[in-house]
Ligand SMILES: NC(=O)C1=CN([C@@H]2O[C@H](COP(=O)(O)OP(=O)(O)OC[C@H]3O[C@@H](n4cnc5c(N)ncnc54)[C@H](O)[C@@H]3O)[C@@H](O)[C@H]2O)C=CC1
């Protein structure tokens with residue numbers, strides 16, 4: 001098969017309602033409820049990715065200048081691994097979950113409470129341009145696993161990937177259950193005019209807000225994976241400043257920093273700044289011995305609009321470029337660049353970089369760093385800490401983020417099986433690993449009341465009987481072990497428990513203590 005992508009073609013607007021209706025129709029056949037059917041789709045997706053590998057690698061090169069190393073590690077092989085992982089665990093995820101203690105009080109245990117995992121239905125997945133394969137198809141893995149049908153809308157900014165994605169999905173997966181609509185705003189609007197059971201959107205906060213507002217009109221649940229202005233903190237006690245510099249530079253070189261979870265700015269103890277800059281330069285030289293432009297590993301900026309967006313941040317800064325700074329529009333090339341700034345109002349602090357540039361902001365104290373970070377963006381997608389244990393804990397405690405990495409760049413997001421998502425305005429909901437399955441699943445609680453229990457549970461019927469209610473309360477109500485000021489009261493029950501538990505708080509602890517006592521007693525009475 002040729003590796004050159006078919007020319008980009010938007011899906012005809014009038015075809016979109018039919019595509020959505022077909023996917024809904026396929027869901028109503030109930031075939032997706034069959035776990036074997038889902039597994040077959042995941043297996044087919046795995047092999048489609050393997051078979052289309054040359055095309056996808058080539059497409060990532062032509063759309064983003066992405067190296068084949070990254071194309072495999074973070075896109076094609078990444079999704080294949082996701083398929084394999086899901087196949088390995090799906091049987092256990094789909095099982096009904098029996099509900100017992102502590103969810104169900106012992107008095108209701110006869111009702112066989114359980115949670116049934118149901119597919120949400122037909123879902124819409126809208127992807128961004130930076131990881132056009134991974135960020136579109138990983139949610140699809142979750143949707144297939146959960147038993148949903150889906151329509152995918154790749155980013156039009158990566159046209160070659162969009163066209164191959166359409167071909168591999170529509171040729172290899174169940175026809176009509178999974179389709180791809182290509183296009184930009186008009187096509188997305190046409191999709192948004194349809195009724196979905198969930199919308200999974202990855203992209204900018206501005207578009208995320210449009211999607212959420214539209215979805216709210218039909219009470220459609222949404223997952224939003226958005227961006228953020230992500231801080232890194234470096235304190236005097238970071239230990240290895242050279243390592244911090246190298247690891248943070250990694251975050252701005254992979255995919256030319258077009259990674260929504262990489263750092264936007266570094267808040268660093270002012271005394272460390274000159275050495276940190278030197279270490280950045282050393283790391284840069286290590287990664288790009290012949291300069292970044294000559295490196296076959298560094299991606300390009302996706303298009304002129306984004307190139308100029310990033311360039312404007314550099315044009316508007318009042319700071320000083322201390323590493324990098326070269327730009328070449330003809331190649332959409334921007335060199336990994338660090339800018340030393342001294343104002344929170346600087347363009348390098350206020351705009352989301354989403355490119356290979358970041359700022360360095362010197363601070364006097366950790367208090368100051370935390371105040372600035374909370375001011376710039378209270379709920380970023382990521383956060384990075386390079387301090388001692390107490391400082392790292394303090395940062396994690398006093399500032400939230402979607403995810404965080406201690407002592408590295410975005411490592412919390414570099415493993416495909418752990419939950420990933422934002423918080424507040426950096427995103428709603430999470431996916432990856434089991435979270436991908438959960439994201440497209442309705443957890444339906446089921447109770448089953450046996451006929452023979454009728455007499456036991458008839459207290460609910462009219463005419464109401466207060467005596468029966470009092471009896472039920474005696475059986476089920478727990479009296480508080482705290483007073484009106486919220487203080488725990490150590491009453492008779494507490495001391496009895498303490499005595500019989502031999503001071504242990506849990507049943508297991510008490511059991512172990514009793515074992516020790518009995519063993520000691522046995523040895524004492526059987527001593528020769
Ligand atoms: N949290 C996460 O996992 C990720 C978040 N991002 C964020 O995404 C942004 C960059 O990605 P882009 O592709 O530029 O995002 P974008 O928001 O411009 O586009 C995302 C999708 O929305 C569609 N779209 C664009 N404008 C629209 C409109 N007015 N109405 C309806 N649909 C529209 C596009 O066709 C595309 O498929 C950055 O802000 C970045 O932080 C990117 C990757 C991952």
Ligand SMILES: CC1=C(/C=C/C(C)=C/C=C/C(C)=C/C=C/C=C(C)/C=C/C=C(C)/C=C/C=C(\C)C(=O)O)C(C)(C)CCC1
Nearest residue numbers: 073074078130131134135254258259260261413414415420
């Ligand atoms: C091999 C042996 C061992 C272990 C070796 C280890 C731990 C190797 C580690 C390798 C590393 C650090 C690989 C790094 C990979 C980075 C990846 C995959 C980055 C992915 C980025 C992604 C997916 C970006 C996503 C972007 C998103 C979501 C966005 O824009 O929002 C032992 C254990 C030491 C034993 C010996 C053998």
